[in-house]
Amino acid sequence: MRSTPYWPVLSHPVLRRILPGLGISALGDGMSLVAVSWLALTLAPESSRGTWVAAAVAAYSLPGALGGVLFRRYLRHRGGAELAGWNAILRASALGTIVLVYVVDLLTLWGYVLLLAVSALLSAWGSAGRYTLIAEVLPAEHHLAANGVMGTLMEASAIAGPPVAGLLIGWAGPVVVLGLDAVSFAVLALTYRLAVPAGASGHTTAGAAAAGADIDADKPDISDISVSSAVGRNGLVALSFVFFLLFGPFYVALPLHIADDRHASATLLGLYYTVFGLGAVAGGLASAYLRRLPLGPAMFGIILAFGLTLLPLGLGAPVWLSLPVFAVGGLCWAPYLPLVMALFQRTVPPTQLSQVLAVFGSVTVIAVPIGTAAGGPLVTALGAEHTLLLSATTIMLLGLAGAIALIARPFGKVWEKPYPDGYVTVDRERSG
Incomplete structure (x- = not known):
């Protein structure tokens, strides 16, 4: 364990106290x-x-988009632990009510x-x-590992939570489960x-930047943030929006594909979701091992590979082939968000990161x-199988377009890079 990239995260004095609560x-x-x-x-x-x-399902998630805009003026300068803690208090209070x-x-x-x-x-x-x-609390080289831990907790909960909830609902009803969620x-x-006592997290930012890992001011390594120059920070948001948007029809098409095209039961649908979750x-656990790759190319590679894993479903491949390939799709999907978060963490000044x-x-x-x-x-017009094929091919095209954007970026483009003493810009033409 000590030799893995996760040890600095699991042994950190702040994070090791927070992770059990997050779990x-x-x-x-x-x-x-x-x-x-x-x-x-x-x-x-x-x-x-x-x-x-x-x-109900929409109300449990979509208002977060409104809150992200409405409360920006009041929350944008708050520390990370304070923001996460207030969200937990509001969730506990509303669910408890x-x-x-x-x-x-x-x-x-x-x-x-x-x-x-x-x-x-x-x-x-x-x-x-x-x-x-x-x-705030970790140097840059450990961000991806910590993001991967966060993502793994969420993915594992999506596997373990529903069956536990099913048992509890059968025994005591759904209100008891919501009460337990409020307690959590x-x-x-x-x-x-x-x-993280109030006001403490803000003081750690400078320390983390100073620990800032392996950045040499004389030899700036711009490969990790080349995506920032290719599409910019707003482009990262737009890219992720389009990626998730293109995957959205899948949630309608897959159940209908199983029921109408395969003439199978909900058991097979549950099996697809289970292998994807696994x-x-x-x-998520593999995310940290991508830390030595250029993050931009790795991100677009993930999008392309994920689209490829959806192709067997869209092409009507037999279950024995599409099921394990779909599990590989889950493997590709999980590192995406940790990589995007690492790009933001490396390129956005600490005072602006939370907003x-x-x-995003x-x-x-x-x-x-x-x-x-x-x-x-789409399913009504094209059928379930063709909708899956459309989703797969458009996701692949998105990954290819991003890769081309990275290859074709102009030489005079300006990159931003975090340094121990602040944020500087590097011009590729001048730096060679």
């Missing part, structure tokens, strides 16, 4: 994936159950959706806070408060829902 909260979030929709099912009338389930109102038999459908929406208002800032804290967020909020856990990441979260959180909404008309 507990991630499991609670994984359980809520089932509980949120199931409680909506139990509350809604038979004639409109689908509408209310969709409203749902449980209390339900217990006294006053919970209505509109009230339920409204409380879910309130709980999500700071979600973009909470995510930004987690990754900002990493940049309260534990996380307390963890942030005890591990691959994603492995991919940049909040904007606000924009990308709506990408998959929009893509999923577009999946319905």
Whole structure:
């Protein structure tokens, strides 16, 4: 363990106290994936159950995009632990209120959706806070490993949480599961408060930059951030939005492909999701080992490889082939977000990082829902299999276009690079 790139993360005095709380909260979030929709099912009338389930699921995530914009003026200068802690407090309070109102038999459908929406208002800032804290307390060479740990916790919770929730719902009902999720967020909020006392995280930024790892001011290594010059920071946000958007129709097309084209049961659909999740856990753990690659080319390579793994489904390949290739898709998918976060952490000044990441979260959180909404008309027009093929080929084209943009970047382009004494720009023409 000590020889792995994860040891500096797991042994860090701040992160080693936060990670258990993050793991507990991630499991609670994984359980809520089932509980949120199931409680909506139990509350809604038979004639409109689908509408209310969709409203509840959307309310649990989409308001984060609004909160990322509305609260920018008040939160942009806050430390990472403070932002993540406030999000955990809001989640715990709103979910706990749902449980209390339900217990006294006053919970209505509109009230339920409204409380879910309130709980999500700071979600973009909470995510930004987690990754900002990493940049505050760790030198640059350990960012990718720490991002990978965060991603692995989330992917593992998506595998373990739903079956645990299913058992608990069968035993005690969905409200109990939401109550446990509220408790998990309260534990996380307390963890942030005890591990990083108020005002402490901001003082660590300079230390992390000074530790700044292996950057020689006389020989700037611009390869790691070449993507910043090719598409810029706004381009990173746009790229991720398009990537997630193109994957969105998959969530509509795959179930219909299994049911209509394969004439198979939901068991096979669950198996596809399971192997994808297992691959994603492995991919999250492998993220840190990409740290010595140029991050821009690695990111576009991941997009291209992920599109390739969707091709067998779109081409109607047999299950024995498409299933293991889809597991490889999970392996490719998982390192993407840690790589993007590492690029932001390396190129954005510490004072701006949390607001940049909040904007990133606000924009990308709506990408998959929009893509999923577009999946319905696409499946109607093209069929499920052809929609999967369209999703795969457009994702591949996105990866190829990004790779071409990197190769064809102009020589006079200016790069930004973090140094121990601040942020400087490097002109390739002059630096050779």
